[in-house]
Amino acid sequence: MPEPVLSTRGLSRRFGALNAVEDVSIDIGAGTMTGLIGPNGAGKSTVFNLLTGALKPSTGTVLLNGRDVTGLAPDRLFALGLARTFQIPRPFARMSVLENVMLAPPHQTGERLGGRFLAWGRVRAEEARLRARALEVLDFMTLGPLADHPAGKISGGQRKLLELARVLMGDPAVILLDEPAAGVHPALTETLIGKIETLNRQGKTFVIIEHDMDVVMGHCAPLIALAEGRVIFHGTPAEARANTALLDAYLGVPVDV
Amino acid sequence: MIGVVSYLVFFATVAAILAIAVLGLNLHWGNTGLFNGGVAAFFGAGAYGTLLLGGTPQDGHLGGFGLAYPAALLGGMAAAAVMAWLVGVLTLRLRHDYLAIATFGVAVAFETLMRNAEWLAGGAKGVRGFERPLRDALGDGFLYNLLFLVAVLVVLVAVYLFLERLIGSPFGRLLRAIREDETAARSLGKTPAQVRLTAFVTGAVIMGLAGGLYGTFYAFVSPQDILPTLTFQIWAMLIVGGAGNNRGAILGAFLIWGAWTASGWALSRFAPVEAQLYTGSVQFVLIGLVIVGMLLWRPEGLLPERLVVSQSGSSSRTQEGV
Numbered sequence: 266m267p268e269p270v271l272s273t274r275g276l277s278r279r280f281g282a283l284n285a286v287e288d289v290s291i292d293i294g295a296g297t298m299t300g301l302i303g304p305n306g307a308g309k310s311t312v313f314n315l316l317t318g319a320l321k322p323s324t325g326t327v328l329l330n331g332r333d334v335t336g337l338a339p340d341r342l343f344a345l346g347l348a349r350t351f352q353i354p355r356p357f358a359r360m361s362v363l364e365n366v367m368l369a370p371p372h373q374t375g376e377r378l379g380g381r382f383l384a385w386g387r388v389r390a391e392e393a394r395l396r397a398r399a400l401e402v403l404d405f406m407t408l409g410p411l412a413d414h415p416a417g418k419i420s421g422g423q424r425k426l427l428e429l430a431r432v433l434m435g436d437p438a439v440i441l442l443d444e445p446a447a448g449v450h451p452a453l454t455e456t457l458i459g460k461i462e463t464l465n466r467q468g469k470t471f472v473i474i475e476h477d478m479d480v481v482m483g484h485c486a487p488l489i490a491l492a493e494g495r496v497i498f499h500g501t502p503a504e505a506r507a508n509t510a511l512l513d514a515y516l517g518v519p520v521d522v
Numbered sequence: 523m524i525g526v527v528s529y530l531v532f533f534a535t536v537a538a539i540l541a542i543a544v545l546g547l548n549l550h551w552g553n554t555g556l557f558n559g560g561v562a563a564f565f566g567a568g569a570y571g572t573l574l575l576g577g578t579p580q581d582g583h584l585g586g587f588g589l590a591y592p593a594a595l596l597g598g599m600a601a602a603a604v605m606a607w608l609v610g611v612l613t614l615r616l617r618h619d620y621l622a623i624a625t626f627g628v629a630v631a632f633e634t635l636m637r638n639a640e641w642l643a644g645g646a647k648g649v650r651g652f653e654r655p656l657r658d659a660l661g662d663g664f665l666y667n668l669l670f671l672v673a674v675l676v677v678l679v680a681v682y683l684f685l686e687r688l689i690g691s692p693f694g695r696l697l698r699a700i701r702e703d704e705t706a707a708r709s710l711g712k713t714p715a716q717v718r719l720t721a722f723v724t725g726a727v728i729m730g731l732a733g734g735l736y737g738t739f740y741a742f743v744s745p746q747d748i749l750p751t752l753t754f755q756i757w758a759m760l761i762v763g764g765a766g767n768n769r770g771a772i773l774g775a776f777l778i779w780g781a782w783t784a785s786g787w788a789l790s791r792f793a794p795v796e797a798q799l800y801t802g803s804v805q806f807v808l809i810g811l812v813i814v815g816m817l818l819w820r821p822e823g824l825l826p827e828r829l830v831v832s833q834s835g836s837s838s839r840t841q842e843g844v
Binding site for chain 1: 699706
């Protein structure tokens with residue numbers, strides 16, 4: 266087990282009478298590509314929202330690199346190196362693809378009202394650097410030719426690539442992907458998974474919620490399974506295949522994967 | 523002939539002053555997505571602030587500090603800034619329609635306060651007693667009005683250039699991102715609440731500057747100048763011209779002010795005598811029709827927002843043919 270980079274201890278979240286997430290304690294190993302699986306309503310997205318600060322837990326803690334980050338807002342967590350993408354992509358629609366990506370890096374001098382006027386030269390130099398880096402990242406994500414397009418006009422799969430390109434600009438250590446393959450053309454899924462694997466080899470840790478079993482079994486390890494808000498399985502894909510109880514819980518019926 | 527020219531100068535001065543206010547609203551709505559339904563309040567804060575600070579002492583109400591014109595204008599802008607900051611801090615969490623309702627309420631409250639608090643700014647009688655700057659040297663005639671127009675146009679161009687620089691900068695990029703999707707912006711480490719407040723105050727200061735110019739142009743301001751009608755006129759100008767486009771905002775200001783003036787003239791001339799009393803209301807209906815018609819027919823406005831590719835060296839990219 267590699268050193269954990271992201272952990273939860275006794276994480277719970279209630280919505281009224283519903284225990285959406287109950288006593289979840291997991292460790293995400295540094296450099297892994299951890300798959301988070303489970304049937305609809307198992308609490309995967311709630312766990313994601315708790316990890317990324319979109320929701321505050323009812324009880325329990327979240328640790329990032331051993332530091333307690335429970336309840337920190339998403340903008341703080343991004344600055345600490347924890348990034349996310351959305352199940353339904355959220356591009357800045359009436360902005361160019363390039364602008365979407367150039368927005369992301371934190372602490373830009375020109376983001377302050379006076380920056381443009383008081384530190385003109387510095388902003389210009391920063392922009393040139395950001396622009397070059399953004400184009401590099403877009404080329405890596407195969408979006409280079411779309412740099413000048415409005416982000417609202419690109420395809421669903423390209424939006425997923427764009428979201429990943431955006432978070433890469435912040436150089437996060439941990440990236441949480443919410444259903445990257447959902448609603449994406451299969452050819453584009455290949456591209457996306459290929460890029461994720463490349464980044465993973467370069468040392469980035471991924472946590473991926475995914476329903477596509479080919480993606481999960483072929484690319485993620487370890488797997489963590491949730492059902493009814495609790496962790497019911499934690500192990501390798503091979504162990505998952507052999508775990509009939511998991512498959513029963515997951516799909517309701519035993520299946521061959 | 524001189525009558526026509528003189529009228530055109532008068533018309534252009536008012537249109538240019540309103541165009542400055544429209545530019546302020548464009549920063550709010552066009553760039554940041556802040557639905558400000560109380561433009562008249564910030565315009566009014568600037569007008570009242572400038573006249574109270576720069577005017578001669580008056581019996582019965584505050585003000586009459588006789589500050590130099592630029593200082594009085596800056597004071598008016600500061601008044602608008604303080605008001606926007608207070609409103610902004612209180613309504614920071616409100617978005618869209620809720621912010622519109624809250625700011626509309628602020629504008630109505632401000633107008634009511636000005637109408638009733640005689641000790642503060644003359645109540646319904648308004649504030650008079652402003653000595654127009656350089657009047658001794660230039661007199662009161664056509665030359666003065668012409669030079670005042672030139673001064674207003676210089677301010678308009680300066681505000682335009684300031685905003686163009688601003689929205690082309692990383693700050694402007696941040697504003698657009700917040701307008702498009704606040705949740706996504708937060709997930710990328712941005713702090714929308716703070717940025718929205720900055721944009722709100724900045725836009726309000728520009729509206730206050732327009733109000734200050736307006737008040738000093740007439741050397742008079744009263745609650746009649748800050749009715750909700752003004753807010754709707756300025757909105758119509760932005761929507762017709764093109765939200766998100768500063769040139770559109772200026773174009774819209776001149777077009778709508780032209781249409782408003784022309785319709786008032788036409789109604790007073792051709793409408794039956796018994797309808798004369800209602801020309802103001804008819805114009806009000808016309809403004810509403812223009813807004814609705816524009817939103818149905820061409821919601822992006824006459825000059826739509828241009829996609830910003832990147833601020834510096836943006837043209838080089840297109841030649842690479844990536």
